[in-house]
Amino acid sequence: MAFKSGFGRGMFEYSDVGIDLGTASVLVYVKGKGIVLREPSVVAIDRMSGRMVAIGDEARRMIGRTPGNIVAIRPLKDGVISNFDVTERMLRYFLRKVIGRRLFFKPRVVVCVPSGVTEVEKRSVIEASDEAGARKTYLIEEPIAAAIGAGIDIGTPYGSMVLDIGGGTADIAVISLGGAVVSESIKCAGDRFDEAIVRYIRKKHNLLIGDRTAEELKINIGTAYPRTEEVYMDVTGRNLISGLPRKVRVAGNEILEALEEPMQLVFEAVHNVLERTPPELSADISANGICMTGGGSLLYGLDRMLAEKTKVPCYVAEDAVSCVAIGTGKALEDLDSYTASAVRDYKRGEYFNL
Numbered sequence: 001m002a003f004k005s006g007f008g009r010g011m012f013e014y015s016d017v018g019i020d021l022g023t024a025s026v027l028v029y030v031k032g033k034g035i036v037l038r039e040p041s042v043v044a045i046d047r048m049s050g051r052m053v054a055i056g057d058e059a060r061r062m063i064g065r066t067p068g069n070i071v072a073i074r075p076l077k078d079g080v081i082s083n084f085d086v087t088e089r090m091l092r093y094f095l096r097k098v099i100g101r102r103l104f105f106k107p108r109v110v111v112c113v114p115s116g117v118t119e120v121e122k123r124s125v126i127e128a129s130d131e132a133g134a135r136k137t138y139l140i141e142e143p144i145a146a147a148i149g150a151g152i153d154i155g156t157p158y159g160s161m162v163l164d165i166g167g168g169t170a171d172i173a174v175i176s177l178g179g180a181v182v183s184e185s186i187k188c189a190g191d192r193f194d195e196a197i198v199r200y201i202r203k204k205h206n207l208l209i210g211d212r213t214a215e216e217l218k219i220n221i222g223t224a225y226p227r228t229e230e231v232y233m234d235v236t237g238r239n240l241i242s243g244l245p246r247k248v249r250v251a252g253n254e255i256l257e258a259l260e261e262p263m264q265l266v267f268e269a270v271h272n273v274l275e276r277t278p279p280e281l282s283a284d285i286s287a288n289g290i291c292m293t294g295g296g297s298l299l300y301g302l303d304r305m306l307a308e309k310t311k312v313p314c315y316v317a318e319d320a321v322s323c324v325a326i327g328t329g330k331a332l333e334d335l336d337s338y339t340a341s342a343v344r345d346y347k348r349g350e351y352f353n354l
């Protein structure tokens with residue numbers, strides 16, 4: 001008995017793995033250890049041979065700086081799997097990195113895929129995970145994982161709203177009794193914010209900057225609510241008139257202006273979901289507030305702006321970037337007690353709920 005609950009169970013517990021296969025980054029959670037891997041979902045490929053040259057951090061550093069024959073791609077960029085083969089190899093690489101090549105105690109794996117992924121693609125993700133060494137693979141819906149990771153008790157008949165803003169998609173869901181009652185996913189999130197900044201800087205300053213510089217502007221001085229104290233950042237790009245490199249000082253409130261359009265789309269989507277929410281659950285949400293997760297939710301002042309627009313309190317979850325990964329991990333810890341739709345085993349058609 002002592003053996004079973006000590007060594008034996010401990011080994012199994014350690015074996016279970018949760019994966020957040022995000023459009024911007026992949027996070028891997030190992031039971032008993034927490035998040036052990038956090039890398040961008042980027043793969044660098046040699047165009048001539050089709051070989052993968054680098055994955056994750058190393059590949060991200062190559063974006064926009066690769067020689068002609070090497071391309072850095074983000075296979076999940078818009079929340080759909082644009083390049084299945086590459087996604088599969090990336091998933092396998094990360095999984096192997098974490099679990100090694102084990103013969104015994106193969107882990108159970110729960111994967112959270114972007115909401116736009118098709119059923120066929122989901123099946124292939126499961127196959128890739130199984131092939132990489134999972135004993136059994138389950139999928140979990142993103143808003144459910146985000147909610148669990150944010151510490152929301154989703155099994156109660158109490159309505160909670162989660163807004164997850166990632167790189168490729170923003171996902172909104174109202175959850176009650178372990179399932180999404182109303183949900184919506186839009187392809188307007190972090191990447192669109194960056195693109196809007198590139199466009200704005202080009203138009204206003206005649207300066208062409210790269211996506212990564214735009215992202216730095218967004219993270220460092222970006223804002224969704226007018227700043228009372230102005231902040232600045234210097235960026236270098238290519239002047240569109242002279243064709244030469246030039247440095248420009250950008251103010252935080254300029255980014256507010258740049259982000260107006262994509263922000264509006266996010267607010268409208270949240271508004272739509274609120275409109276479709278049954279009144280009893282609406283009452284719960286206005287009491288409890290909208291929980292924001294994902295990297296995009298960290299944009300300065302976004303919680304405040306959203307609260308003002310919706311008249312519902314909003315808050316950014318603790319460790320917002322890791323919520324989905326933590327949620328996959330927690331779901332795993334209680335997997336045995338689940339009974340319906342939150343975690344799905346596609347192969348056997350079994351449904352697990354919380």
Ligand SMILES: Nc1ncnc2c1ncn2[C@@H]1O[C@H](COP(=O)(O)OP(=O)(O)O)[C@@H](O)[C@H]1O
Pocket residue numbers: 021022023024025026165166167168169189190191215218219222293294295296297298299300321
């Ligand atoms: N402090 C921040 N402010 C604004 N945006 C941020 C911040 N930190 C990260 N992001 C953005 O969050 C997005 C990635 O979020 P993430 O939840 O990791 O995405 P995904 O789940 O799609 O992989 C990127 O667009 C990134 O620029």
Ligand SMILES: [Mg+2]
Pocket residue numbers: 020022023164166294324
């Ligand atoms: Mg995510």
